[in-house]
Amino acid sequence: MLALPNYPGDGGGLIVDRAADAPRYEYASLNDCPQVHPDSPNEESTCQHALRDCPPEELGPLLRIWRRTVAGDVVLEPWDSKGLTCASDVAPGARPTLTMADLKAQFMRTPWAKPQVSSQPKGNITLVNLTTFYRVDWSTGGFAPGEVDQSVLRGIPVRIRPKLVGFTYVFGDGTTYGPTVSTGGVYPKGDITHVYRERGEFPTRVLTTFGADFSLDGTRWDPIPSTVTVPGPVTTITVREAQAVLVNH
Incomplete structure (x- = not known):
């Protein structure tokens, strides 16, 4: 509690016997x-x-x-x-x-773009013990890193610009990779890969951790001291087992 004087000469205590026109x-x-x-x-x-x-x-x-x-x-x-x-x-x-708490709350309400996992081999179908490549693509809806969400808080125009903190890839078989800022890619240069050791169907997704900067005038940007992790939609990866076939020539 801030203790400040109410009258000249007092030490912060409340004195009730002053004249109405006293300083x-x-x-x-x-x-x-x-x-x-x-x-x-x-x-x-x-x-x-x-x-x-x-x-x-x-x-x-x-x-x-x-x-x-x-x-x-x-x-x-x-x-x-x-x-x-x-x-x-x-x-x-x-x-x-307007307080930083208002900015944090608005940051948490941001409609995020949600990246979805796809894989190679094509069609999200792969084989046991085959290296599978992953990449993520941003959804067209919502705000992706670098895009600006504008709103008015307590009568004040505010801009919030999401930024990527990192992805965590969830492979559906109990293993994950991340956090990383890589969006992956296809063969041969893609750097997000995984090998499944058994056949089945595996729900994969990416968890995206966002931070954000804010601006009141669109020129200077400062960080909002908070992050949020948003789960992306599930992509089912089908893992099959290759069968050896003898061919009579």
Whole structure:
């Protein structure tokens, strides 16, 4: 809890026997942005610096605490800066504003593009003990890495741009590979391969871990300190066993 004085000369305690027109302090805690001041029409604006510069364990955003001295309706001393805080839940005179928690929540709501696994040999059919090549292709729907999801949060336009943290390939036989940023490929240069040791049908998929950057103006981008892992759709790989056949010439 921030302990700030309510009256000139007190130490932060509440004194109840003051005259109604006695000098007292008024506080306003606003986003620490160049254009923001208690007397400014931009007092509810925000900036990336305010959202970016609080540690993850603090609620944020970074607020500047302003104070002025009044007596009744008379301003005795104008607004003066008294410091910074990330404790927006207890900052005096703080108003609801855009926070990193809002950005994280919107990031989690992003409709993601979901990459789907395909394999070679063609047709998602392979053989026991044969090297099988895998690749992923992004779905046309949703937001893939580098694409920008625009929204409005608390009246403020926000851009969220997903980025790839890594893929984990799930081969359906109890084995996985990853995380990796490789999308795989086909023979002979594809670098995501697997060998099945028994026949059967195996549900394969890729788990995609996304991070994201955010921007308020589309110029500077800063990271959102969070990730999310999204499972892709299942591709069934059919594994068959080759049979030797004798041919009489």
